Amino acid sequence: MIRLIMNGLEVQAEEGWTLLETAQFYGLEIPTLCHNEGLTPWGGCRLCVVEIGAKPKTRLVSSCTYPAEEGLVVQTDTKRVIRARRMMIELMLSTAPMSKKIQDLASKFGVTEQRYPPRNEECVYCGLCVRMCDEQMDARAIGFQNRGHKRKISTPFDIRSEDCRLCGACIYICPACSARCQGPSAETDICNACLQIEPTCLEEYGELNCWMYDAGRCGTCVQDKSK
Numbered sequence: 022m023i024r025l026i027m028n029g030l031e032v033q034a035e036e037g038w039t040l041l042e043t044a045q046f047y048g049l050e051i052p053t054l055c056h057n058e059g060l061t062p063w064g065g066c067r068l069c070v071v072e073i074g075a076k077p078k079t080r081l082v083s084s085c086t087y088p089a090e091e092g093l094v095v096q097t098d099t100k101r102v103i104r105a106r107r108m109m110i111e112l113m114l115s116t117a118p119m120s121k122k123i124q125d126l127a128s129k130f131g132v133t134e135q136r137y138p139p140r141n142e143e144c145v146y147c148g149l150c151v152r153m154c155d156e157q158m159d160a161r162a163i164g165f166q167n168r169g170h171k172r173k174i175s176t177p178f179d180i181r182s183e184d185c186r187l188c189g190a191c192i193y194i195c196p197a198c199s200a201r202c203q204g205p206s207a208e209t210d211i212c213n214a215c216l217q218i219e220p221t222c223l224e225e226y227g228e229l230n231c232w233m234y235d236a237g238r239c240g241t242c243v244q245d246k247s248k
């Protein structure tokens with residue numbers, strides 16, 4: 022057993038537990054976005070940050086990846102922690118302003134100001150879809166591409182991967198596009214973007230779904246042109 026101090030209380034953690042797991046075991050709430058119990062820790066969204074160490078030498082770490090250590094002093098909800106979380110929510114909100122999950126987080130943390138211009142990328146690069154596809158569906162049909170502002174998630178060479186079994190797990194787990202159109206019922210879905218563009222590929226959807234492609238770029242129309 023590992024003994025550490027969390028919010029002023031002595032707590033115990035099993036060998037191999039993260040700070041997030043320890044906090045959850047003791048009922049301490051820490052918000053998460055890129056974390057999923059069925060997937061390997063990623064540490065990408067930084068929403069789960071906590072403050073470790075003794076003042077004045079404290080630092081912020083992501084609790085979903087940081088291991089519980091003997092004697093560690095941890096604070097889960099200091100002003101600095103809350104400020105960092107609010108900043109991350111604000112950034113994610115600018116990236117995916119239509120995400121219900123991120124809107125809910127903004128509401129919960131009182132983020133009412135939007136200092137960054139909306140980018141409407143509908144992806145916060147949390148890596149949930151990539152890990153889901155690889156680790157749970159054993160497909161590896163999608164992955165990260167490029168760096169910096171060109172970073173995106175797609176299939177190799179941006180063409181539909183033969184490894185994709187159209188299981189929909191990536192859509193299911195995505196916090197930014199989980200409400201995206203599922204095909205023929207676009208009129209009643211939240212995204213609806215494919216109804217606004219020409220040519221529409223709705224008639225050609227068949228059993229295909231929008232998946233992680235931008236609306237209207239499912240590839241069906243490209244295939245048709247080559248016939």
Ligand code: FES
Pocket residue numbers: 052053054055056063064065066067068069070083084085086
């Ligand atoms: S939940 Fe820990 S970094 Fe995203």
